[in-house]
Amino acid sequence: MEVLVFIIVGFGSLVAIGCGIWVAIALGSAISTGRKENMPEEPESDS
Protein backbone atom coordinates (compact mmCIF):
# COMPACT_ATOMS: atom_id res chain seq x y z
CA MET A 1 0.00 0.00 0.00
CA GLU A 2 2.84 2.37 0.89
CA VAL A 3 4.48 1.66 -2.45
CA LEU A 4 1.20 2.22 -4.28
CA VAL A 5 0.70 5.63 -2.65
CA PHE A 6 4.29 6.55 -3.49
CA ILE A 7 3.83 5.49 -7.13
CA ILE A 8 0.62 7.53 -7.44
CA VAL A 9 2.23 10.65 -5.95
CA GLY A 10 5.48 10.24 -7.91
CA PHE A 11 3.63 9.57 -11.17
CA GLY A 12 1.35 12.56 -10.57
CA SER A 13 4.37 14.83 -10.06
CA LEU A 14 6.09 13.56 -13.20
CA VAL A 15 2.94 13.98 -15.32
CA ALA A 16 2.51 17.56 -14.06
CA ILE A 17 6.17 18.35 -14.79
CA GLY A 18 5.81 16.75 -18.25
CA CYS A 19 2.76 18.90 -19.03
CA GLY A 20 4.68 22.00 -17.91
CA ILE A 21 7.56 21.13 -20.25
CA TRP A 22 5.17 20.44 -23.16
CA VAL A 23 3.47 23.82 -22.80
CA ALA A 24 6.86 25.54 -22.35
CA ILE A 25 8.09 24.02 -25.63
CA ALA A 26 4.87 25.10 -27.42
CA LEU A 27 5.26 28.60 -25.99
CA GLY A 28 8.91 28.78 -27.03
CA SER A 29 7.95 27.66 -30.50
CA ALA A 30 5.13 30.23 -30.70
CA ILE A 31 7.49 33.00 -29.63
CA SER A 32 10.57 32.05 -31.65
CA THR A 33 9.07 30.98 -34.97
CA GLY A 34 6.60 33.84 -35.00
CA ARG A 35 2.91 34.19 -34.90
CA LYS A 36 2.20 33.19 -38.50
CA GLU A 37 3.35 29.62 -38.15
CA ASN A 38 1.75 28.87 -34.82
CA MET A 39 -1.19 31.20 -34.88
CA PRO A 40 -2.43 31.48 -38.45
CA GLU A 41 -4.68 34.38 -39.31
CA GLU A 42 -7.23 32.32 -41.21
CA PRO A 43 -9.67 30.50 -38.97
CA GLU A 44 -10.39 26.92 -39.88
CA SER A 45 -12.78 24.30 -38.61
CA ASP A 46 -12.87 20.55 -38.94
CA SER A 47 -16.55 20.31 -38.14
Added chain:
Amino acid sequence: METAISAVVVIAYVVLLTFVALRARTSHDFEDFSIANRSLPLALVFGCLAATYVGPGFTIGFVGKGYNSGFLFVGIALAYAIQNIFVGLVVAPKLRALNNCYTLGDAIGQKYGKNCQVIAGIISVGLCAGFSAVMAKAGGDIINNIFNLPREYSWLSVAIIVVFTALYTTFGGLRASVITDAFQFASFAIFLPVTLLLTFYFHLHGDMSIFYNQAYEATAEGIKSTSFIKIIGLVTAFLLGETLIPPYANMTLASKTTSISRNGFVLAGIFSIFWFTVMVSLGIMARSIIPEDTLEDHELYKLVEIVMPHSGYALLLVVLISVVMSSLDSLLNAGAVCFTQDIVKSFVPLKNGTALNIGRVTTVVIAIVAAVCALFVQNIINGLLTCYAVWTPAILPALIIGLWIKKPKPLAGILSMSVGSAVSVTLWIIFIFILKQSVDLSLPSVIIPGLAFSILAYFIGHLWKTSKSGA
Protein backbone atom coordinates in the same frame (compact mmCIF):
# COMPACT_ATOMS: atom_id res chain seq x y z
CA MET B 1 24.03 37.45 0.03
CA GLU B 2 20.89 35.30 0.26
CA THR B 3 18.68 38.37 -0.09
CA ALA B 4 20.65 39.47 -3.16
CA ILE B 5 20.23 36.05 -4.82
CA SER B 6 16.50 36.13 -4.03
CA ALA B 7 16.21 39.61 -5.53
CA VAL B 8 18.03 38.45 -8.69
CA VAL B 9 15.70 35.43 -8.98
CA VAL B 10 12.59 37.60 -8.61
CA ILE B 11 13.85 40.27 -11.03
CA ALA B 12 14.86 37.62 -13.61
CA TYR B 13 11.39 36.08 -13.42
CA VAL B 14 9.63 39.43 -13.81
CA VAL B 15 11.90 40.40 -16.76
CA LEU B 16 11.21 37.06 -18.47
CA LEU B 17 7.46 37.42 -17.93
CA THR B 18 7.54 40.98 -19.29
CA PHE B 19 9.49 39.76 -22.35
CA VAL B 20 6.89 37.05 -22.97
CA ALA B 21 4.02 39.55 -22.54
CA LEU B 22 5.66 41.97 -25.00
CA ARG B 23 6.18 39.20 -27.57
CA ALA B 24 2.43 38.68 -27.59
CA ARG B 25 2.16 42.12 -29.29
CA THR B 26 -0.71 44.61 -29.14
CA SER B 27 -4.13 43.60 -30.48
CA HIS B 28 -5.18 45.60 -33.53
CA ASP B 29 -8.79 44.51 -33.86
CA PHE B 30 -11.61 43.22 -31.67
CA GLU B 31 -11.48 39.65 -33.04
CA ASP B 32 -7.81 39.41 -32.04
CA PHE B 33 -8.53 41.04 -28.63
CA SER B 34 -11.46 38.72 -27.85
CA ILE B 35 -10.72 35.33 -29.46
CA ALA B 36 -7.13 35.63 -30.82
CA ASN B 37 -8.46 35.20 -34.39
CA ARG B 38 -9.56 31.63 -33.55
CA SER B 39 -6.01 30.40 -34.01
CA LEU B 40 -4.83 28.71 -30.80
CA PRO B 41 -3.06 25.33 -31.00
CA LEU B 42 -3.77 22.48 -28.56
CA ALA B 43 -0.81 23.02 -26.19
CA LEU B 44 -1.74 26.68 -25.64
CA VAL B 45 -5.46 25.94 -25.23
CA PHE B 46 -4.64 23.23 -22.68
CA GLY B 47 -2.02 25.36 -20.89
CA CYS B 48 -4.28 28.39 -20.70
CA LEU B 49 -7.30 26.39 -19.48
CA ALA B 50 -5.20 24.71 -16.79
CA ALA B 51 -3.49 27.99 -15.84
CA THR B 52 -6.90 29.67 -15.48
CA TYR B 53 -8.49 27.03 -13.26
CA VAL B 54 -5.33 26.49 -11.19
CA GLY B 55 -5.84 29.61 -9.14
CA PRO B 56 -5.09 30.12 -5.46
CA GLY B 57 -7.96 27.79 -4.49
CA PHE B 58 -6.40 24.88 -6.37
CA THR B 59 -2.90 25.54 -4.97
CA ILE B 60 -2.86 27.28 -1.58
CA GLY B 61 -6.39 26.05 -0.80
CA PHE B 62 -5.71 22.43 -1.76
CA VAL B 63 -2.46 22.25 0.22
CA GLY B 64 -4.47 23.36 3.26
CA LYS B 65 -7.14 20.73 2.51
CA GLY B 66 -4.45 18.05 2.11
CA TYR B 67 -3.01 19.04 5.49
CA ASN B 68 -6.39 18.72 7.23
CA SER B 69 -8.23 16.06 5.23
CA GLY B 70 -5.58 14.06 3.35
CA PHE B 71 -6.67 12.46 0.09
CA LEU B 72 -10.38 13.01 0.82
CA PHE B 73 -10.27 16.17 -1.26
CA VAL B 74 -8.75 14.42 -4.27
CA GLY B 75 -11.81 12.14 -4.26
CA ILE B 76 -14.18 15.11 -3.97
CA ALA B 77 -12.38 17.09 -6.66
CA LEU B 78 -12.67 14.22 -9.16
CA ALA B 79 -16.04 15.84 -9.87
CA TYR B 80 -14.11 18.78 -11.35
CA ALA B 81 -12.19 16.51 -13.72
CA ILE B 82 -15.43 14.79 -14.77
CA GLN B 83 -17.02 18.18 -15.46
CA ASN B 84 -14.13 19.28 -17.70
CA ILE B 85 -14.10 16.02 -19.63
CA PHE B 86 -17.89 16.22 -20.09
CA VAL B 87 -17.66 19.80 -21.37
CA GLY B 88 -14.85 18.77 -23.73
CA LEU B 89 -16.69 15.81 -25.17
CA VAL B 90 -20.23 17.23 -25.30
CA VAL B 91 -20.45 21.03 -25.13
CA ALA B 92 -17.17 22.61 -26.37
CA PRO B 93 -17.26 21.24 -29.96
CA LYS B 94 -20.87 22.42 -30.42
CA LEU B 95 -19.98 25.86 -29.07
CA ARG B 96 -16.88 26.16 -31.26
CA ALA B 97 -18.88 25.15 -34.34
CA LEU B 98 -21.10 28.28 -34.05
CA ASN B 99 -20.23 31.03 -36.55
CA ASN B 100 -19.55 34.66 -35.55
CA CYS B 101 -19.53 33.75 -31.89
CA TYR B 102 -17.23 35.74 -29.56
CA THR B 103 -18.71 34.94 -26.14
CA LEU B 104 -21.04 32.59 -24.33
CA GLY B 105 -23.62 35.40 -24.47
CA ASP B 106 -23.24 35.42 -28.25
CA ALA B 107 -24.08 31.71 -28.33
CA ILE B 108 -27.13 32.36 -26.15
CA GLY B 109 -28.03 35.39 -28.30
CA GLN B 110 -27.90 33.29 -31.49
CA LYS B 111 -30.31 30.81 -29.92
CA TYR B 112 -32.69 33.06 -27.95
CA GLY B 113 -32.29 36.63 -29.23
CA LYS B 114 -30.76 39.87 -27.98
CA ASN B 115 -32.60 40.14 -24.65
CA CYS B 116 -31.14 36.84 -23.50
CA GLN B 117 -27.71 37.88 -24.71
CA VAL B 118 -27.87 41.04 -22.59
CA ILE B 119 -28.92 39.05 -19.48
CA ALA B 120 -26.10 36.54 -20.11
CA GLY B 121 -23.70 39.46 -20.60
CA ILE B 122 -24.68 41.12 -17.31
CA ILE B 123 -24.28 37.83 -15.39
CA SER B 124 -20.95 37.09 -17.13
CA VAL B 125 -19.49 40.53 -16.39
CA GLY B 126 -20.64 40.34 -12.74
CA LEU B 127 -19.13 36.88 -12.36
CA CYS B 128 -15.83 37.89 -13.95
CA ALA B 129 -15.60 40.95 -11.69
CA GLY B 130 -16.40 38.81 -8.61
CA PHE B 131 -13.82 36.16 -9.52
CA SER B 132 -11.27 38.88 -10.33
CA ALA B 133 -11.76 40.37 -6.86
CA VAL B 134 -11.07 36.96 -5.28
CA MET B 135 -7.91 36.56 -7.39
CA ALA B 136 -6.72 40.10 -6.62
CA LYS B 137 -7.16 39.43 -2.90
CA ALA B 138 -5.16 36.20 -3.14
CA GLY B 139 -2.41 37.95 -5.12
CA GLY B 140 -2.29 40.74 -2.55
CA ASP B 141 -1.92 38.19 0.26
CA ILE B 142 1.05 36.58 -1.52
CA ILE B 143 2.83 39.92 -2.00
CA ASN B 144 2.15 40.73 1.67
CA ASN B 145 3.83 37.44 2.58
CA ILE B 146 6.85 38.01 0.32
CA PHE B 147 7.63 41.43 1.76
CA ASN B 148 6.25 40.78 5.26
CA LEU B 149 3.99 43.81 4.93
CA PRO B 150 1.52 44.65 7.70
CA ARG B 151 -2.21 44.15 7.01
CA GLU B 152 -2.86 47.86 6.54
CA TYR B 153 -0.76 47.75 3.35
CA SER B 154 -2.98 45.08 1.74
CA TRP B 155 -4.37 47.68 -0.65
CA LEU B 156 -0.86 48.35 -1.99
CA SER B 157 -0.19 44.65 -2.64
CA VAL B 158 -3.55 44.28 -4.38
CA ALA B 159 -2.83 47.37 -6.49
CA ILE B 160 0.57 46.01 -7.62
CA ILE B 161 -0.85 42.69 -8.82
CA VAL B 162 -3.90 44.26 -10.50
CA VAL B 163 -1.98 47.04 -12.28
CA PHE B 164 0.66 44.70 -13.74
CA THR B 165 -1.94 42.17 -14.93
CA ALA B 166 -4.30 44.80 -16.30
CA LEU B 167 -1.45 46.44 -18.23
CA TYR B 168 -0.65 43.53 -20.54
CA THR B 169 -4.28 42.33 -20.73
CA THR B 170 -5.51 45.78 -21.77
CA PHE B 171 -3.13 46.06 -24.71
CA GLY B 172 -2.60 42.44 -25.74
CA GLY B 173 -6.12 41.08 -25.15
CA LEU B 174 -6.65 37.31 -25.23
CA ARG B 175 -3.39 36.66 -27.11
CA ALA B 176 -1.31 38.28 -24.34
CA SER B 177 -3.38 36.47 -21.73
CA VAL B 178 -2.80 33.09 -23.44
CA ILE B 179 0.93 33.60 -24.01
CA THR B 180 1.58 34.74 -20.42
CA ASP B 181 -0.72 31.99 -19.08
CA ALA B 182 1.35 29.39 -20.94
CA PHE B 183 4.53 30.81 -19.38
CA GLN B 184 2.95 30.92 -15.94
CA PHE B 185 1.52 27.41 -16.31
CA ALA B 186 4.94 26.03 -17.28
CA SER B 187 6.45 27.76 -14.21
CA PHE B 188 4.10 26.39 -11.60
CA ALA B 189 3.47 23.01 -13.25
CA ILE B 190 7.21 22.35 -13.01
CA PHE B 191 8.20 24.06 -9.74
CA LEU B 192 5.47 22.89 -7.36
CA PRO B 193 5.80 19.16 -8.22
CA VAL B 194 9.61 19.56 -8.03
CA THR B 195 9.13 21.02 -4.53
CA LEU B 196 7.08 17.94 -3.63
CA LEU B 197 9.78 15.57 -4.88
CA LEU B 198 12.57 17.54 -3.14
CA THR B 199 10.62 17.60 0.12
CA PHE B 200 10.10 13.87 -0.08
CA TYR B 201 13.75 13.20 -0.85
CA PHE B 202 15.48 15.63 1.53
CA HIS B 203 13.04 16.09 4.42
CA LEU B 204 11.37 12.70 4.63
CA HIS B 205 14.62 11.06 3.41
CA GLY B 206 12.64 8.98 0.93
CA ASP B 207 10.86 7.20 3.79
CA MET B 208 7.53 6.11 2.31
CA SER B 209 6.13 5.02 5.68
CA ILE B 210 6.22 8.58 7.12
CA PHE B 211 4.22 9.92 4.17
CA TYR B 212 1.85 6.95 4.15
CA ASN B 213 1.13 7.23 7.88
CA GLN B 214 0.48 10.97 7.62
CA ALA B 215 -1.75 10.43 4.57
CA TYR B 216 -3.72 7.70 6.34
CA GLU B 217 -4.12 9.73 9.52
CA ALA B 218 -5.13 12.94 7.69
CA THR B 219 -7.59 11.15 5.39
CA ALA B 220 -9.20 9.35 8.35
CA GLU B 221 -9.48 12.68 10.21
CA GLY B 222 -10.96 14.29 7.09
CA ILE B 223 -13.59 11.59 6.61
CA LYS B 224 -14.50 11.74 10.30
CA SER B 225 -14.81 15.53 10.45
CA THR B 226 -16.58 16.10 7.12
CA SER B 227 -20.31 15.52 7.15
CA PHE B 228 -22.07 13.81 4.24
CA ILE B 229 -24.02 16.96 3.38
CA LYS B 230 -20.77 18.95 3.25
CA ILE B 231 -19.26 16.40 0.87
CA ILE B 232 -22.37 16.64 -1.33
CA GLY B 233 -22.03 20.43 -1.30
CA LEU B 234 -18.39 20.34 -2.35
CA VAL B 235 -19.00 17.73 -5.06
CA THR B 236 -21.86 19.91 -6.38
CA ALA B 237 -19.57 22.96 -6.43
CA PHE B 238 -16.78 21.15 -8.26
CA LEU B 239 -19.18 19.46 -10.66
CA LEU B 240 -21.30 22.47 -11.60
CA GLY B 241 -19.94 25.72 -10.19
CA GLU B 242 -17.22 26.56 -12.69
CA THR B 243 -18.67 24.90 -15.76
CA LEU B 244 -17.95 26.96 -18.89
CA ILE B 245 -17.47 30.26 -17.07
CA PRO B 246 -16.59 33.08 -19.53
CA PRO B 247 -12.77 32.58 -19.68
CA TYR B 248 -13.21 28.88 -20.50
CA ALA B 249 -15.88 29.64 -23.08
CA ASN B 250 -13.51 32.14 -24.70
CA MET B 251 -10.81 29.45 -24.92
CA THR B 252 -13.29 27.16 -26.66
CA LEU B 253 -14.08 29.85 -29.19
CA ALA B 254 -10.41 30.79 -29.68
CA SER B 255 -9.31 27.22 -30.51
CA LYS B 256 -8.06 26.61 -34.03
CA THR B 257 -10.48 23.71 -34.66
CA THR B 258 -13.36 21.96 -32.91
CA SER B 259 -11.16 18.94 -32.17
CA ILE B 260 -8.59 21.18 -30.44
CA SER B 261 -11.38 22.71 -28.40
CA ARG B 262 -12.60 19.21 -27.38
CA ASN B 263 -9.14 17.79 -26.65
CA GLY B 264 -8.05 20.89 -24.72
CA PHE B 265 -10.87 20.44 -22.21
CA VAL B 266 -10.41 16.67 -21.95
CA LEU B 267 -6.67 17.02 -21.31
CA ALA B 268 -7.23 19.83 -18.82
CA GLY B 269 -9.71 17.58 -16.97
CA ILE B 270 -7.25 14.69 -16.81
CA PHE B 271 -4.42 17.02 -15.74
CA SER B 272 -6.54 18.30 -12.84
CA ILE B 273 -6.52 14.82 -11.24
CA PHE B 274 -2.71 14.77 -11.18
CA TRP B 275 -2.55 18.38 -10.04
CA PHE B 276 -4.90 17.81 -7.09
CA THR B 277 -2.84 14.75 -6.10
CA VAL B 278 0.37 16.81 -6.07
CA MET B 279 -1.13 19.70 -4.08
CA VAL B 280 -2.81 17.45 -1.51
CA SER B 281 0.45 15.48 -1.16
CA LEU B 282 2.29 18.73 -0.39
CA GLY B 283 -0.26 19.38 2.36
CA ILE B 284 0.19 15.86 3.76
CA MET B 285 3.99 16.25 3.80
CA ALA B 286 3.61 19.61 5.55
CA ARG B 287 2.02 17.82 8.54
CA SER B 288 5.35 16.45 9.68
CA ILE B 289 7.32 19.62 8.85
CA ILE B 290 5.46 22.87 9.69
CA PRO B 291 4.18 24.07 13.12
CA GLU B 292 0.68 22.78 13.99
CA ASP B 293 -0.80 26.24 14.60
CA THR B 294 -0.13 27.45 11.03
CA LEU B 295 -3.22 29.02 9.39
CA GLU B 296 -4.82 26.96 6.56
CA ASP B 297 -4.12 29.57 3.87
CA HIS B 298 -0.46 29.84 5.00
CA GLU B 299 0.53 26.17 5.08
CA LEU B 300 2.07 26.17 1.60
CA TYR B 301 4.14 29.29 2.32
CA LYS B 302 5.38 27.84 5.58
CA LEU B 303 6.29 24.52 4.00
CA VAL B 304 8.18 26.17 1.14
CA GLU B 305 9.91 28.55 3.56
CA ILE B 306 11.18 25.61 5.62
CA VAL B 307 12.14 23.15 2.89
CA MET B 308 13.57 25.42 0.19
CA PRO B 309 16.69 27.63 0.23
CA HIS B 310 16.00 31.38 0.46
CA SER B 311 16.24 31.95 -3.31
CA GLY B 312 14.05 28.91 -4.00
CA TYR B 313 11.47 30.30 -1.58
CA ALA B 314 11.53 33.65 -3.40
CA LEU B 315 11.12 31.90 -6.76
CA LEU B 316 8.21 29.82 -5.53
CA LEU B 317 6.47 32.89 -4.15
CA VAL B 318 6.81 34.54 -7.56
CA VAL B 319 5.44 31.36 -9.12
CA LEU B 320 2.47 31.63 -6.75
CA ILE B 321 1.89 35.16 -7.99
CA SER B 322 1.87 33.66 -11.50
CA VAL B 323 -0.85 31.27 -10.37
CA VAL B 324 -2.97 34.28 -9.48
CA MET B 325 -2.08 36.43 -12.49
CA SER B 326 -2.82 33.66 -14.98
CA SER B 327 -6.37 33.42 -13.63
CA LEU B 328 -6.82 37.17 -13.18
CA ASP B 329 -5.79 38.11 -16.74
CA SER B 330 -8.22 35.61 -18.31
CA LEU B 331 -11.06 36.91 -16.12
CA LEU B 332 -10.34 40.57 -16.92
CA ASN B 333 -10.25 39.85 -20.65
CA ALA B 334 -13.38 37.69 -20.56
CA GLY B 335 -15.30 40.32 -18.55
CA ALA B 336 -14.29 43.08 -20.96
CA VAL B 337 -15.19 41.04 -24.05
CA CYS B 338 -18.58 40.05 -22.57
CA PHE B 339 -19.37 43.68 -21.73
CA THR B 340 -18.47 44.91 -25.23
CA GLN B 341 -19.98 42.06 -27.21
CA ASP B 342 -23.04 41.10 -25.15
CA ILE B 343 -24.10 44.41 -23.64
CA VAL B 344 -22.81 47.40 -25.65
CA LYS B 345 -23.03 45.80 -29.11
CA SER B 346 -26.58 44.63 -28.37
CA PHE B 347 -27.70 48.28 -28.22
CA VAL B 348 -25.25 50.13 -30.48
CA PRO B 349 -23.56 48.80 -33.64
CA LEU B 350 -19.83 49.33 -33.16
CA LYS B 351 -16.96 49.66 -35.61
CA ASN B 352 -14.03 47.30 -35.06
CA GLY B 353 -11.73 50.00 -33.63
CA THR B 354 -14.41 51.37 -31.30
CA ALA B 355 -15.20 47.88 -30.00
CA LEU B 356 -11.49 47.31 -29.34
CA ASN B 357 -11.23 50.59 -27.42
CA ILE B 358 -14.35 49.82 -25.35
CA GLY B 359 -12.88 46.40 -24.58
CA ARG B 360 -9.66 48.00 -23.37
CA VAL B 361 -11.39 50.62 -21.22
CA THR B 362 -13.64 47.92 -19.72
CA THR B 363 -10.59 45.82 -18.84
CA VAL B 364 -9.28 48.75 -16.79
CA VAL B 365 -12.68 49.42 -15.17
CA ILE B 366 -13.15 45.75 -14.14
CA ALA B 367 -9.59 45.75 -12.77
CA ILE B 368 -10.36 48.81 -10.62
CA VAL B 369 -13.65 47.30 -9.38
CA ALA B 370 -11.86 44.01 -8.58
CA ALA B 371 -9.10 45.81 -6.68
CA VAL B 372 -11.61 47.71 -4.54
CA CYS B 373 -13.79 44.63 -3.90
CA ALA B 374 -10.67 42.55 -3.10
CA LEU B 375 -10.32 44.41 0.18
CA PHE B 376 -13.67 42.93 1.28
CA VAL B 377 -13.13 39.28 0.26
CA GLN B 378 -12.48 37.38 3.47
CA ASN B 379 -11.50 33.87 2.43
CA ILE B 380 -10.31 32.63 -0.95
CA ILE B 381 -12.30 29.40 -1.27
CA ASN B 382 -15.47 30.91 0.23
CA GLY B 383 -15.24 33.76 -2.28
CA LEU B 384 -15.00 31.30 -5.15
CA LEU B 385 -17.93 29.25 -3.86
CA THR B 386 -20.09 32.39 -3.71
CA CYS B 387 -19.47 32.97 -7.43
CA TYR B 388 -20.17 29.31 -8.26
CA ALA B 389 -23.59 29.43 -6.59
CA VAL B 390 -25.06 31.89 -9.08
CA TRP B 391 -23.43 30.86 -12.37
CA THR B 392 -24.80 27.37 -12.85
CA PRO B 393 -28.54 28.01 -12.34
CA ALA B 394 -28.38 31.29 -14.25
CA ILE B 395 -26.63 30.22 -17.44
CA LEU B 396 -26.06 26.51 -17.95
CA PRO B 397 -29.59 25.13 -18.56
CA ALA B 398 -30.38 27.73 -21.24
CA LEU B 399 -26.99 27.32 -22.90
CA ILE B 400 -26.80 23.54 -22.98
CA ILE B 401 -30.45 22.92 -23.91
CA GLY B 402 -30.19 25.65 -26.55
CA LEU B 403 -27.17 24.00 -28.15
CA TRP B 404 -29.02 20.71 -28.45
CA ILE B 405 -32.62 21.47 -29.42
CA LYS B 406 -33.56 22.63 -32.93
CA LYS B 407 -35.72 25.68 -32.35
CA PRO B 408 -35.12 27.17 -28.89
CA LYS B 409 -37.75 29.71 -27.79
CA PRO B 410 -36.56 33.16 -26.56
CA LEU B 411 -39.13 33.15 -23.71
CA ALA B 412 -37.70 29.85 -22.44
CA GLY B 413 -34.20 31.36 -22.31
CA ILE B 414 -35.32 34.56 -20.57
CA LEU B 415 -37.40 32.68 -17.97
CA SER B 416 -34.65 30.15 -17.28
CA MET B 417 -31.94 32.77 -16.75
CA SER B 418 -34.11 35.17 -14.74
CA VAL B 419 -35.64 32.50 -12.49
CA GLY B 420 -32.30 30.69 -12.06
CA SER B 421 -30.54 33.92 -11.00
CA ALA B 422 -33.38 35.10 -8.76
CA VAL B 423 -33.78 31.77 -6.94
CA SER B 424 -30.06 31.26 -6.35
CA VAL B 425 -29.46 34.86 -5.17
CA THR B 426 -32.49 34.72 -2.85
CA LEU B 427 -31.49 31.36 -1.37
CA TRP B 428 -27.89 32.56 -0.98
CA ILE B 429 -29.06 35.62 0.99
CA ILE B 430 -31.34 33.44 3.17
CA PHE B 431 -28.72 30.78 3.97
CA ILE B 432 -25.65 32.99 4.37
CA PHE B 433 -26.98 36.27 5.78
CA ILE B 434 -30.19 35.30 7.60
CA LEU B 435 -29.57 31.70 8.74
CA LYS B 436 -25.78 32.35 9.02
CA GLN B 437 -24.89 28.95 7.58
CA SER B 438 -21.36 28.27 6.36
CA VAL B 439 -20.74 28.80 2.64
CA ASP B 440 -19.83 25.19 1.77
CA LEU B 441 -22.87 23.80 3.65
CA SER B 442 -25.20 26.21 1.87
CA LEU B 443 -23.95 25.47 -1.62
CA PRO B 444 -26.07 22.40 -2.50
CA SER B 445 -29.10 24.11 -0.93
CA VAL B 446 -28.59 26.95 -3.38
CA ILE B 447 -27.31 25.34 -6.59
CA ILE B 448 -29.62 22.30 -6.74
CA PRO B 449 -32.97 24.17 -6.23
CA GLY B 450 -31.68 27.04 -8.42
CA LEU B 451 -30.90 24.55 -11.18
CA ALA B 452 -34.24 22.76 -10.77
CA PHE B 453 -36.21 26.03 -10.95
CA SER B 454 -34.15 27.20 -13.92
CA ILE B 455 -34.87 23.99 -15.88
CA LEU B 456 -38.55 24.10 -14.86
CA ALA B 457 -38.85 27.73 -15.98
CA TYR B 458 -37.17 26.82 -19.27
CA PHE B 459 -39.70 24.12 -20.07
CA ILE B 460 -42.65 26.29 -19.00
CA GLY B 461 -41.41 29.01 -21.38
CA HIS B 462 -40.81 26.48 -24.14
CA LEU B 463 -44.22 24.81 -23.82
CA TRP B 464 -46.01 28.17 -23.47
CA LYS B 465 -44.56 29.45 -26.74
CA THR B 466 -45.08 26.12 -28.50
CA SER B 467 -48.76 25.98 -27.53
CA LYS B 468 -49.22 29.67 -28.52
CA SER B 469 -47.67 29.23 -31.95
CA GLY B 470 -49.63 25.99 -32.39
CA ALA B 471 -52.96 27.66 -31.50
